[in-house]
Amino acid sequence: MKARDLSVLLAVILVIIMLVIPLPGWLLSFFILINIILGLIVILVSMNTTEPLQFSVFPTLILLLTLFRLALNVSTTRSILSEADAGGVVDTFGTFVIGGNPLVGFVVFIILVIINFLVITKGSERVSEVAARFSLDAMPGKQMSVDADLNAGLISEKQAKERREKIEREADFHGSMDGASKFVKGDAIAGIIIVLINIIFGLIIGMVQMGLSFEEAINTFMRLTVGDGLVSQIPALLISTATGIVVTRSAGSGNLSSEVTDQLLQFPKLLYIAAGTIFLLGLTPINFILTTLLASILGFSAYFIQRKSQEPEIPDIEEEDQTESSAMKSSENVVGLLNMDPIEFEFGYALIPLADASQGGDLLDRIIMIRRQLAIELGIVIPVVRIRDNIQLNPNAYRLKIKGNEVASGELMLDHYLAMAPDFSDDEIEGIDTKEPAFGLPAKWINEENKDEAELSGYTVVDPPSVVSTHITEIIKKSAHILLGRQETKQLIDHVKESYPILIEEVTPEPLAIGDIQKVLAKLLRESISIRNLPVIFETLADFSKMTNDTELLGEYVRQALSSQITKQYANEDMSLKVITVSGKVEKLIAENIQQTEHGNYLSLDPESQQEIIKTIHAEAEKLALQEESTVLLCSPAVRMYLKQLLDRFLPQVIVLSYNELEPNVQVQSVGVVNVA
Known part of the structure; x- marks a missing residue:
């Protein structure tokens, strides 16, 4: 175990010992000085942190320091009441503050307690409560902001994870500070009670057991009690002030000292007004020399600050050139250019409102939903979609790239709606003829005035964001096998593991x-x-x-x-499925032309037979298309993958299933047969 770990453990054990075992006066003085030093270090650290999480251990530290201070109070109280002595530090503080008048010393102590309890501690407690509540309320919005930046490609997955962890830590910190402020408040109350106990029982013990007169008892025990209260309240006041500093500070670029001076003196003209006001006060019976001196200091300070702010900052050109030159020569600079985003969505400047949340755009939120939807449907995590505008594109155009290659493009009209219908033989609805980009259906761009009329006429009307999000979804579905690499596969394996x-x-x-x-x-x-x-x-x-x-x-x-999954995917709700079956002659022909090699098997069929099979399947598929049915080809398991390989180049939309991939309860209806002469 490290020495630092042992030091904290030993300190906690020592605190417990102090609560039970009497300590000599010199050791009490040593611990009292340590208490003051710790309080001073804590307030200095709190002033030099730029954000609360840099001092995340502060809530726990408050508890430990409070326990240490209370243990000291118990030890000093035991020494004061039993021996009328609590060490040189307590006696010196009491003698110095009292100055021969016990009542004055007690009043000074009471004022310190009031400042600590009613002003600093109570204010810190309230700020801690509000900060904790606001931090928890802001968590969902901050998390959504991280997701939006991640989907926009502004940050990486690692950066997003770090920001999410920071948000959670901030919420935990403010919640802990809310509880820790109660320790500070309780410590202030305990200090008042301990002082009253020392005075009351000190008088009783001094007069009854020690035989002192009232005046001697009040002088002795008041001096020790006030000294003990001061050496306890000064560190408590420092800790309370540090608590207030930490909970009232927001994240900044510098420490408290630099920010206070920079922001307080950012308007030097106001210092002239303050100097004039102080000088006018000197014309009253107030000390003229003193006010004139202060006014002069303020005036000269304002002059020098204003003069410094007007001096232009001359950048070190040589240093900048060297930095830029070294950056260009750096191998990392060149390597960074090789990075390629898995998915990129680019659009013209007229489509910027799609992604700009301030203009009502919700494309980022839609892409988050697309990634979640595809994770459920396909079972893979789609990479982050990098979204950017491209002035080289037409204003209304967009394109989708996957691993640097353009896979889809289209155009949108943001002030129109896309209306789709199976038949456009009638021209009752006015609009601009186009095609729906995701499925290639005939469509029209219509004005908002014609939207209700189009819906009543049987058109399917969608807004531009829905059009482009549907297009993105379908393209990513078709390209999912490209996006799944070895690294992504390793992540899936680790998930199952x-x-x-x-x-x-x-x-x-x-x-x-x-x-x-x-x-x-x-x-x-x-x-x-x-x-x-x-x-x-x-x-x-x-x-x-x-x-x-x-x-x-x-x-x-x-x-x-996966037969049950495939059956559910392609069969109708009544468990029926219309298919095109493959004749035994065609299956035999395919099986006889399978070539086996060291690198796998492949179909080696003569061009005439290939053409005849494809032509027959195409004819049967057109018949099913008229019935608005998907083209499903059913064959034996032995030839399924070879038949699919043959059709991929010419009829990729045809679904090829084997008998073993369908559940027994499926009602298969053959609507055509693939045969060759």
């Missing part, structure tokens, strides 16, 4: 590396399968990774294990 440590140990690092798991998860996300049910996914990997390390094949096993 907290609850299922043995399961993770059975899967990684042997027989599957993090890269292998990432490929399996990305394969699921590519086909819009949520990976939120990670325990089931890892259970499947644990079962089948011992037989094969082919990530494509492992992905198929995982899909089959």
Whole structure:
């Protein structure tokens, strides 16, 4: 254990001993001086902190110092009443303050107690209560501000975590200070009671047990009592003042001394007014020489402060050039340019109101909701979306980049609404023809005056923020497999490991590396399968990774294990599903043309057969599109992934399922068959 840790423990033990064991006068004097030194150090530290959290131990320190001071009071009271002696420090303070008149000394002590109890302690207590309440009330707003800055890309995840921790620590600190101020108040009350006890019982003991006269008893015990009260109240007054300084200060750039002088003397012209006022007071019976001296000091101070403030600050050009040059030559400066944001959203200057909260924009809040929504739907944590305006874009244009590549773009009209309907054969609603950016549906930009009419006509009417947030959501969904890298996979593995440590140990690092798991998860996300049910996914990997390390094949096993999830995703509410089935002839053709290599299996089908299969599926998909049904292709598990690989290039929207990926209670209705001649 470190010496500093031992010192605090020994100090607490010593306080307990002082409450029980009588101490000699010289040792009491030593501890009294230590008490005064500690009080002085505390107030100096509180004056030199720039924010309360720099002195976060202060509430606990108040408790320890209060306990130490009360233990001293008990020890000195024991010595005063039993031996009429409490050490040289107490006797010196009492003799100096009393000055031969016990009543005057007692009055001075009472005034100090009143100042400490009614002014400083009571004020600090009230400020602590208000600060604690306001700090707790402001926590949600501060947390939202951190989330907004994080989503805007102004801060990193690490910085956001640090700011959240600081907010929590500030709330805890102000709550602790609210309680600690009660210790200070109780200490002041205890000081008054102890003094009264010393005087009353000191007179009784002095006159009854020691045989002193009333005058001798009052002189002896009043001197010791006042001295004891002073050496106790002076540190208490310092601690109370330090408490008030800490709870009344807001975060600043400097310590208390620099801020007081800077802010108090920031208007030198006001010092001239103060100097003139003091000089005029000297014309009254008040001492003319003294007031003139003070007025002169104020006047000269104002002159020098004003003159200094008017002098332009000449920057050290050579130093700045050297700093800038070294920064440009620094390797870190170049390396920083290589950083790339996973997701970037850029917009023209006309769309700034979308992200500007002062203009009613709520894009930042919407992106927070998008990240939460996708975490629930897909099971991954979407990276922070960096939002920025770009003057190179058209004023109403926006674009979305993923890992530096533009994946989507569009245009908005902030003073219009987007109206969508299945059929635009009628032109009853006036507007600007366009396409809904997320799904490519025909739409119109309409004025607010036509909004109600459009809704009555069956149009779906949405505002521009909803349009762009829907577009962002759909694009991120389609690109989720790109956003899931090895680092993100490691975070998911660590998350599962907290609850299922043995399961993770059975899967990684042997027989599957993090890269292998990432490929399996990305394969699921590519086909819009949520990976939120990670325990089931890892259970499947644990079962089948011992037989094969082919990530494509492992992905198929995982899909089959998630059959209930896939069924719920694609089947209707009545557990029915319209599908296009693949004939046995086509499945046999695909199975015969699978090439096995050291790097995995792939489909090697002749171009004519590929074209015929794709043409047939496209024709059947168009029939389902007329019925407003999703195109679902059903085949055997052995050929599912190869058929999906074939369609990805030409018909990526077609959903390919195997029989093993559907629950037995699903009512499958075949509305078409894929066949070849």
